[in-house]
Amino acid sequence: MQKHIAEIYFSQLRGKDICDNKGRTVGKVKDIVTLWTGGLPMITGILYSEEPDKLIPADIVQNWDGKQVILAESSEKINITQITHQQLFVGKWLLDNQVIDLKGYKIVRVNDILLSCDEQDGKQRLSIIAADIGIRGLLRRIGLEFLASRLDKKYISWQHITPLEKKTGSLKLKLDKDRFKKLHPVEIADLLEDMDYDSRNVFFKALGSEQAAEAIGKLKENTQVEIVTRMDKKQAAELLEDLHADEAANLLREMPKEKAAELLQLVKKDKTKELKWLLHYKSDTAGSLMTTEFIRLPVTFTAGQAIEHLRRFAQDAEMIYYLYVTDVDEKLLGVFSLRELILADQEITLGALLHSKVITVQVNDSRKKVAEIIHKYGLLAVPVIDAEGFLHGVVTVDDVLDLFMVDRTLKASMSRYLNKRGLRRK
Amino acid sequence: MKTFRVFRDKIIVFLSIMGPGIVTAFADNDAGGIATYAAAGAKYGLALLFTMLLSTVCLAIAQEMSARTGAVTGKGLSDLIRERYGVKWTLFAMSILIIANIGTTASEFSGIATSFEIFGVSRYISVPLVAFAVWILVLKGSYNKIEKIFLMLCLTFASYAISGIIVGPSWKEVLIASVKPTFIWDAEFLLMAIGVIGTTVTPWGQFYVQAAVVDKGINASDYQYTRWDVLVGAFFTWLVAFFIIVATNATLYTNGIGIETAGDAAIALEPVAGKYASLLFAFGLLGASMLAAFILPLSTAYAVCEALGFEHAVSDSYREAPVFFGLYTMLVVVGAGIVLLPGISLYRIMLTSQVINGVLLPPILIFMMLIANDINLMGEYANSKLYNIVAWIFTMVLIALTVLLLVSAFVPDIFNILLK
Numbered sequence: 001m002q003k004h005i006a007e008i009y010f011s012q013l014r015g016k017d018i019c020d021n022k023g024r025t026v027g028k029v030k031d032i033v034t035l036w037t038g039g040l041p042m043i044t045g046i047l048y049s050e051e052p053d054k055l056i057p058a059d060i061v062q063n064w065d066g067k068q069v070i071l072a073e074s075s076e077k078i079n080i081t082q083i084t085h086q087q088l089f090v091g092k093w094l095l096d097n098q099v100i101d102l103k104g105y106k107i108v109r110v111n112d113i114l115l116s117c118d119e120q121d122g123k124q125r126l127s128i129i130a131a132d133i134g135i136r137g138l139l140r141r142i143g144l145e146f147l148a149s150r151l152d153k154k155y156i157s158w159q160h161i162t163p164l165e166k167k168t169g170s171l172k173l174k175l176d177k178d179r180f181k182k183l184h185p186v187e188i189a190d191l192l193e194d195m196d197y198d199s200r201n202v203f204f205k206a207l208g209s210e211q212a213a214e215a216i217g218k219l220k221e222n223t224q225v226e227i228v229t230r231m232d233k234k235q236a237a238e239l240l241e242d243l244h245a246d247e248a249a250n251l252l253r254e255m256p257k258e259k260a261a262e263l264l265q266l267v268k269k270d271k272t273k274e275l276k277w278l279l280h281y282k283s284d285t286a287g288s289l290m291t292t293e294f295i296r297l298p299v300t301f302t303a304g305q306a307i308e309h310l311r312r313f314a315q316d317a318e319m320i321y322y323l324y325v326t327d328v329d330e331k332l333l334g335v336f337s338l339r340e341l342i343l344a345d346q347e348i349t350l351g352a353l354l355h356s357k358v359i360t361v362q363v364n365d366s367r368k369k370v371a372e373i374i375h376k377y378g379l380l381a382v383p384v385i386d387a388e389g390f391l392h393g394v395v396t397v398d399d400v401l402d403l404f405m406v407d408r409t410l411k412a413s414m415s416r417y418l419n420k421r422g423l424r425r426k
Numbered sequence: 427m428k429t430f431r432v433f434r435d436k437i438i439v440f441l442s443i444m445g446p447g448i449v450t451a452f453a454d455n456d457a458g459g460i461a462t463y464a465a466a467g468a469k470y471g472l473a474l475l476f477t478m479l480l481s482t483v484c485l486a487i488a489q490e491m492s493a494r495t496g497a498v499t500g501k502g503l504s505d506l507i508r509e510r511y512g513v514k515w516t517l518f519a520m521s522i523l524i525i526a527n528i529g530t531t532a533s534e535f536s537g538i539a540t541s542f543e544i545f546g547v548s549r550y551i552s553v554p555l556v557a558f559a560v561w562i563l564v565l566k567g568s569y570n571k572i573e574k575i576f577l578m579l580c581l582t583f584a585s586y587a588i589s590g591i592i593v594g595p596s597w598k599e600v601l602i603a604s605v606k607p608t609f610i611w612d613a614e615f616l617l618m619a620i621g622v623i624g625t626t627v628t629p630w631g632q633f634y635v636q637a638a639v640v641d642k643g644i645n646a647s648d649y650q651y652t653r654w655d656v657l658v659g660a661f662f663t664w665l666v667a668f669f670i671i672v673a674t675n676a677t678l679y680t681n682g683i684g685i686e687t688a689g690d691a692a693i694a695l696e697p698v699a700g701k702y703a704s705l706l707f708a709f710g711l712l713g714a715s716m717l718a719a720f721i722l723p724l725s726t727a728y729a730v731c732e733a734l735g736f737e738h739a740v741s742d743s744y745r746e747a748p749v750f751f752g753l754y755t756m757l758v759v760v761g762a763g764i765v766l767l768p769g770i771s772l773y774r775i776m777l778t779s780q781v782i783n784g785v786l787l788p789p790i791l792i793f794m795m796l797i798a799n800d801i802n803l804m805g806e807y808a809n810s811k812l813y814n815i816v817a818w819i820f821t822m823v824l825i826a827l828t829v830l831l832l833v834s835a836f837v838p839d840i841f842n843i844l845l846k
Binding site: 095 | 499500501508509512513514516517640643645734735736749
């Protein structure tokens with residue numbers, strides 16, 4: 001039978017006197033340790049003296065929530081234990097540190113910790129139930145909570161919290177990989193942007209390769225470069241293979257030249273060729289923005305053959321809603337939509353189906369011009385051609401969307417202020 | 427040929443990483459900096475050149491330490507204080523930062539007011555307008571576009587170097603004064619010395635350089651270049667201060683002209699610009715003050731929110747980030763408001779705020795040193811012994827000077843008593 005007794009804040013518990021069953025003071029609560037194996041972590045011991053590893057086991061505590069922490073045994077009989085590697089200090093490792101809020105997809109700082117005190121078999125047990133991330137928690141720490149008594153308390157349930165892995169100290173907090181599987185790439189990107197770079201690398205390693213590639217595509221360029229530069233080379237090369245070709249090329253373009261060349265050698269042959277070709281285009285031009293993973297159909301195909309072709313190659317294409325038709329020399333002849341293809345008679349040739357007036361951009365057109373054209377004509381994508389009319393690739397709307405949407409988060413603007421004051425990292 | 431290529435590659439890496447140290451160092455020569463160095467030269471001639479050299483060494487050490495900590499930990503100074511020392515110490519450090527930066531913001535607005543007064547515009551018109559413009563431009567994010575203009579204006583301070591050279595002081599004397607310890611035992615000199623230190627090494631600069639290093643993603647392996655960045659920056663800070671002192675010494679001190687308002691510091695530019703000296707000065711002061719007025723309140727609010735974990739990763743609406751915008755607005759309004767107090771001397775504000783910065787610096791330095799010595803955090807990049815000795819001596823000296831200053835406020839005769 002479990003009975004709820006009370007809720008206590010860690011800030012209130014810390015500093016309390018510890019008394020044995022005869023009322024003699026044993027020490028003070030310096031910190032508490034917990035075993036965090038999933039679910040709500042149970043408190044397993046109390047650090048009570050200046051000695052850094054010696055603990056009073058929590059299971060001999062009779063009463064947590066009074067003025068003092070009262071033990072069920074006399075001080076002579078206490079079986080002092082050592083901290084083990086699975087245990088972690090709540091005050092030292094969690095309080096004031098940043099943790100991942102898996103529900104809000106952001107990094108938050110723990111201002112206080114809410115503990116639940118329950119009674120089971122006549123003994124009180126303590127477990128962590130929530131992180132207090134609000135102003136009240138902050139003010140409570142300095143004894144001024146009454147100033148904010150009208151504000152709501154801001155908690156995050158501990159079930160939604162994952163620690164950032166620590167590289168320092170004897171204890172390693174492990175990231176729970178399964179918990180990240182449900183996150184959307186954009187949410188992962190948000191989290192990554194918020195992290196410092198040690199945490200980033202660890203977090204990144206915890207992701208599956210496909211998830212990692214998708215998330216990195218959503219990051220800001222300089223964050224991408226930073227993460228990839230710090231990865232080990234083999235892993236970075238694999239990531240480049242998983243990325244869309246245009247994203248991979250952009251990433252390489254932003255990296256220091258030597259590093260980029262080194263990584264390029266490790267990438268699979270067929271991908272290398274494509275990347276090298278993309279790298280010829282200048283930064284921030286249509287050529288650098290475009291993808292080469294799109295559907296290109298010979299004018300001689302019938303609609304039926306085209307659908308067959310789509311079935312085989314659509315999986316790897318970034319854009320399949322606009323289908324581009326070329327002649328044998330790969331000159332762009334026209335375009336039609338997926339809808340038109342599906343509705344068309346199977347026997348009709350593409351030459352009869354296509355619209356020959358195509359909105360295009362030139363290889364060297366600026367990013368801004370590409371964005372303007374996409375915006376003006378309301379397109380999902382625009383083909384990139386050279387002066388002779390050869391089709392080089394396709395720029396999709398998401399590659400220029402950020403020009404329309406100013407990143408207004410304060411972190412981003414702060415970053416702009418800081419960066420603009422020095423040279424841009426290239 | 428190969429060595430050349432290696433050398434060239436190193437230069438390229440350096441250029442890509444360069445920035446935080448040099449920028450912070452330049453920002454140190456803001457309105458308060460110019461006023462303090464000019465006052466030092468006008469009042470004490472070359473006597474403070476030695477103090478300037480010392481504080482430059484300290485600037486280099488302090489900035490190097492912050493930059494290294496940022497590179498190794500990937501975290502800002504306020505984050506680290508929070509994680510290592512908890513809420514109370516964080517609030518303490520943040521209060522210091524806020525107070526020091528209100529002072530510095532006020533001094534930037536004094537600089538703005540001074541330059542507008544040289545153009546004949548009353549401070550009661552210029553300050554509210556500029557304060558509002560700064561406030562709105564930062565919130566709208568359109569500040570970057572005009573930043574270059576102010577940077578260009580700052581270049582006019584190069585005219586101090588030209589002026590210093592034209593005046594042609596006895597270089598031998600100048601060099602001796604630069605390295606020969608000089609200390610005049612009176613409260614005014616002490617105040618000036620703390621001001622010179624306080625304007626060179628600022629609490630603000632330490633937070634800023636670390637944030638910038640972290641933001642640039644500079645890590646421990648790139649760090650050797652950042653060290654040069656910081657050292658070059660410190661050298662430039664010294665160079666500007668050096669020439670201002672040399673120029674004001676030659677034009678003001680030797681002719682017995684005291685500085686009453688910041689505008690008087692323009693006299694030191696007459697060898698270069700003749701009757702246009704004050705215009706030249708006004709443009710430079712405006713540029714320097716505006717640059718700092720933009721970045722100071724913003725970076726302060728950011729550091730505080732980051733440390734205390736307030737929402738700051740949201741769009742620019744007051745409702746979503748009340749603490750950030752409240753703090754930011756408060757800094758601009760109070761900073762500008764101080765300048766508008768009836769009968770207050772703009773020049774005094776500039777000098778006093780630098781002294782306040784100097785007095786508030788030691789606690790921040792102590793935090794920095796404790797963190798940079800933490801093996802758990804810094805690993806092999808923790809401070810070396812020699813480094814610690816120099817840094818602690820400097821901190822202690824600064825604390826001693828501050829205590830002496832406080833005592834002299836209550837016991838004006840302290841210097842006579844001490845000297846006997």
